[in-house]
Amino acid sequence: MPPIQVWTIDDFRLDPSRPLYEQLVEQMRAKIARGELEPGARLPSVREAAAALRVNPTTIMKTYQELERLGLIVTHRGQGTFVTDAAAAIRDSRRQLARAAVAQLEETARSIGLTLAEIIALAQEEE
Amino acid sequence: MSNIAKPTQEGSAAKAPAIRCRDVGMTLKKKSILANVTFEVEAGSLTGLLGPNGAGKSTLMRILTGLVPPESGTVELFGAPAGPERLGVLSFLPDRGQLPPYLTAGEWLQLAAGLYPDWSRAAERDLSGKLGVDPAQRIGAMSRGEEARLQLLTCLSRQAPLTVLDEPFTGVDLVSRERIASAVVGEMADGERTFLIATHDIREMEQLFDRIVLVGDGTIRGSHLVEDLRRSGRSVESCYREVFA
Numbered sequence: 001m002p003p004i005q006v007w008t009i010d011d012f013r014l015d016p017s018r019p020l021y022e023q024l025v026e027q028m029r030a031k032i033a034r035g036e037l038e039p040g041a042r043l044p045s046v047r048e049a050a051a052a053l054r055v056n057p058t059t060i061m062k063t064y065q066e067l068e069r070l071g072l073i074v075t076h077r078g079q080g081t082f083v084t085d086a087a088a089a090i091r092d093s094r095r096q097l098a099r100a101a102v103a104q105l106e107e108t109a110r111s112i113g114l115t116l117a118e119i120i121a122l123a124q125e126e127e
Numbered sequence: 128m129s130n131i132a133k134p135t136q137e138g139s140a141a142k143a144p145a146i147r148c149r150d151v152g153m154t155l156k157k158k159s160i161l162a163n164v165t166f167e168v169e170a171g172s173l174t175g176l177l178g179p180n181g182a183g184k185s186t187l188m189r190i191l192t193g194l195v196p197p198e199s200g201t202v203e204l205f206g207a208p209a210g211p212e213r214l215g216v217l218s219f220l221p222d223r224g225q226l227p228p229y230l231t232a233g234e235w236l237q238l239a240a241g242l243y244p245d246w247s248r249a250a251e252r253d254l255s256g257k258l259g260v261d262p263a264q265r266i267g268a269m270s271r272g273e274e275a276r277l278q279l280l281t282c283l284s285r286q287a288p289l290t291v292l293d294e295p296f297t298g299v300d301l302v303s304r305e306r307i308a309s310a311v312v313g314e315m316a317d318g319e320r321t322f323l324i325a326t327h328d329i330r331e332m333e334q335l336f337d338r339i340v341l342v343g344d345g346t347i348r349g350s351h352l353v354e355d356l357r358r359s360g361r362s363v364e365s366c367y368r369e370v371f372a
Contacts, residue, residue, distance in 0.1 A: 047316035
């Protein structure tokens with residue numbers, strides 16, 4: 001069984017004026033996408049994670065529920081919570097993150113009258 | 128659901144709020160200390176009672192714990208009136224509480240274990256490690272932070288369903304604050320315990336609160352679910368500033 005990832009408060013950056021679980025979901029999705037949290041890695045229990053990050057246990061519960069809904073983590077009764085080892089689920093999640101990033105860039109491009117290809121070309125143009 | 132909650136710690140009483148405070152008022156030497164104080168603390172939640180020094184938080188907490196009867200209004204704990212006979216359901220850390228300075232931490236814990244019927248030796252051992260309490264150290268030789276950690280250990284080693292902490296961070300160093308916050312989180316994770324924590328210093332606790340109740344000049348100035356604040360782009364700190372700045 002892979003070792004439990006023990007988090008510290010420095011592993012996450014939390015803005016106190018946004019819902020905390022949303023930020024934890026975003027940051028854990030990114031950790032899974034870039035392989036920092038490996039497929040099959042065991043996650044800390046709700047109690048351990050909440051105490052380590054000094055957040056309300058409800059925040060961790062909601063984070064895990066949302067990641068489970070996204071198919072990125074699985075809970076095995078009596079064994080704990082693990083990052084999925086289904087490559088397809090991780091790939092889906094990376095694709096969604098990529099699409100969201102591109103959509104945002106397209107919006108910026110449109111706001112200055114450019115297409116996606118044009119804004120990239122312009123940004124890479126030598127002075 | 129029946130609206131008659133039994134004054135037990137489990138079962139139907141779990142549905143009643145841990146604290147229900149209605150129209151509580153208090154005057155001292157003809158000066159109003161508290162007026163029309165009404166709020167609830169959900170069972171299983173961690174609620175912050177926030178307000179500047181002199182807002183009436185300590186008086187309110189002594190009333191909630193049943194140590195002082197209110198002049199007007201009522202307080203219920205898990206659906207039954209607060210009072211000396213209900214002291215068993217709550218574990219109270221008073222502001223500026225003092226432990227006997229001539230005892231070591233270990234001797235004090237031994238004494239406390241005999242004093243409280245709901246003392247858990249297992250919780251005491253577990254929390255002694257987490258809070259870094261040295262049983263051989265004399266209380267009189269402790270720093271403010273070390274004594275605060277021992278006081279919290281005393282509160283949390285009891286299995287009372289409601290824990291009320293009055294200014295647990297005053298004069299406590301950063302590392303002790305962090306250990307205290309982590310220990311509180313660890314204890315609430317099973318959802319069986321309810322915490323009410325009064326503080327005018329919100330930094331270490333802001334991410335822990337489910338709800339904040341704001342007290343100023345002896346009245347309730349607001350009660351918010353913290354997640355609702357964040358959904359509208361506000362933090363506990365910005366809300367506190369709006370009310371008290």
